[in-house]
Amino acid sequence: MKHNFGAGPCILPQEVFKQAAQAVLDFNDGLSILEISHRTTEFEAVVAEADKLVKELLNVPSGYSVLFLQGGASLQFAMVPMNLLGDAQTASYLDTGVWATKALKEAKLIGNVNVVASSKDANYTFIPKDFEIPADSAYFHYTSNNTIYGTELFEVPKTGVPVVCDMSSDIMSRVIDVSQFDLIYAGAQKNVGPAGLTIAIVKDEILGKIDRKIPSMLNYQSHIDNGSMYNTPPVFSIYVALLNLRWLKSKGGVAEIEKENKQKAEALYREIDRNPLFKGTCAVEDRSRMNVCFVMENAELEKPFLKYAEEQGIVGIKGHRSVGGFRASMYNALPITSVHALVEAMQIFEEQQA
Numbered sequence: 292m293k294h295n296f297g298a299g300p301c302i303l304p305q306e307v308f309k310q311a312a313q314a315v316l317d318f319n320d321g322l323s324i325l326e327i328s329h330r331t332t333e334f335e336a337v338v339a340e341a342d343k344l345v346k347e348l349l350n351v352p353s354g355y356s357v358l359f360l361q362g363g364a365s366l367q368f369a370m371v372p373m374n375l376l377g378d379a380q381t382a383s384y385l386d387t388g389v390w391a392t393k394a395l396k397e398a399k400l401i402g403n404v405n406v407v408a409s410s411k412d413a414n415y416t417f418i419p420k421d422f423e424i425p426a427d428s429a430y431f432h433y434t435s436n437n438t439i440y441g442t443e444l445f446e447v448p449k450t451g452v453p454v455v456c457d458m459s460s461d462i463m464s465r466v467i468d469v470s471q472f473d474l475i476y477a478g479a480q481k482n483v484g485p486a487g488l489t490i491a492i493v494k495d496e497i498l499g500k501i502d503r504k505i506p507s508m509l510n511y512q513s514h515i516d517n518g519s520m521y522n523t524p525p526v527f528s529i530y531v532a533l534l535n536l537r538w539l540k541s542k543g544g545v546a547e548i549e550k551e552n553k554q555k556a557e558a559l560y561r562e563i564d565r566n567p568l569f570k571g572t573c574a575v576e577d578r579s580r581m582n583v584c585f586v587m588e589n590a591e592l593e594k595p596f597l598k599y600a601e602e603q604g605i606v607g608i609k610g611h612r613s614v615g616g617f618r619a620s621m622y623n624a625l626p627i628t629s630v631h632a633l634v635e636a637m638q639i640f641e642e643q644q645a
C-alpha cells in the first residue's frame with residue numbers, strides 16, 4: 292500500500308473505498324449506485340443522512356442549510372458574490388494565495404472588491420494579521436487553509452460583517468464554530484469525499500437581500516428549496532461522502548480527528564525543524580496542519596530525496612510548481628503510520644548524506 296500525501300483529490304479511508312466499490316456492484320437489491328434514480332427513496336435517505344451527519348459533525352446551529360452542489364469550490368468563487376454582493380456594494384477579501392486571488396477575481400466581475408491585506412510579495416508564506424474590514428462591506432471572504440502554500444488561519448478574523456470562508460482543504464479537520472460564519476464552502480475532494488461534490492453551509496437569513504436576478508443553478512435559494520435536488524446531484528460522490536462521514540463519526544468525530552491531525556503535523560514539523568537537510572517554507576505561527584510545505588537547504592538533493600521517498604512507497608509529496616520543494620498533505624484519512632514512514636525516510640536520507 293502507498294503512503295498517499297497527495298493534495299487532492301486525495302486519500303480516503305480504505306474501508307470507504309471498499310464500501311464504495313461494493314455499492315458500484317450492488318447498492319440496493321441488485322442495482323448499482325451508478326444506475327439508480329436520484330429520486331428513489333433509497334437515495335433520498337442517502338442525502339438526508341449526509342445532511343444530518345454534516346450538521347452533527349460540525350455542530351451546525353439551526354438557521355443554516357447544508358447544500359450538496361457541483362462545480363467545485365471554483366464555482367463558489369462566482370456564486371458567493373452573485374448571491375451576496377449588490378452591484379454597487381463592496382466585498383472585502385483577504386489575499387492569502389492563489390485560491391483567494393481566484394475568488395476575488397470572480398467577485399470583481401459582480402461588484403466592487405476591497406483587498407484588506409495580501410502576503411503576495413512574500414509568496415504567501417504568512418497570513419497577514421493587521422488589517423481592517425470596512426463596516427460597510429457586503430461580506431468578508433477568506434480562505435481558511437491555503438493548500439498550495441501550507442498556511443492556515445485557526446482563528447476567525449473579527450469583523451462586524453458577514454463572514455464567508457473557503458474551507459476546501461481543512462473542513463472536517465478541526466472543530467469550528469459555525470455560528471461565526473455566514474457561508475462556508477468546500478470542494479469535497481480533501482476531507483469529505485471524492486471530486487464532483489461541493490459542500491456549502493449557508494446561513495439562511497443572508498440570502499435574498501440583493502436586487503439581482505440570479506440563474507436558478509447559481510442561486511443558493513433554489514438548491515435550498517429543492518433539498519440539493521434542483522437537478523440531478525452527483526449521486527456517487529454524495530454516497531461516498533456519506534460513507535466517509537460515517538467513518539469520521541465512528542472515529543469519534545471532528546474533535547478526535549483534530550487530535551490526530553495535530554499529532555501528525557507535530558511529528559512532521561518536528562523532523563523538518565530538526566533535520567539539517569530540510570526547512571519549512573512558512574511562518575511558524577501560520578503553519579497548516581493539512582499541507583506541510585518544505586524545501587531542502589541544498590536544492591540539488593530534492594530530486595534524489597523524491598526518488599528515495601517514492602521507493603519507500605511515499606507518493607504525492609512534490610510541491611506545487613509555484614513553491615517548489617515538497618508538500619506533504621495530511622488529510623483526515625492519512626494514518627499517522629504514513630507520517631512516521633515519511634519522517635523515517637527523511638532520517639535515513641540524512642544518514643546517507645553524512
Ligand code: PMP
Nearest residue numbers: 363364365390438457459460478
Ligand atoms: N480553494 C482551495 C483552498 C483549494 O485548495 C482548491 C483546490 N484544491 C480550490 C479552492 C478549487 O477547488 P475546485 O477544484 O473544487 O474548484
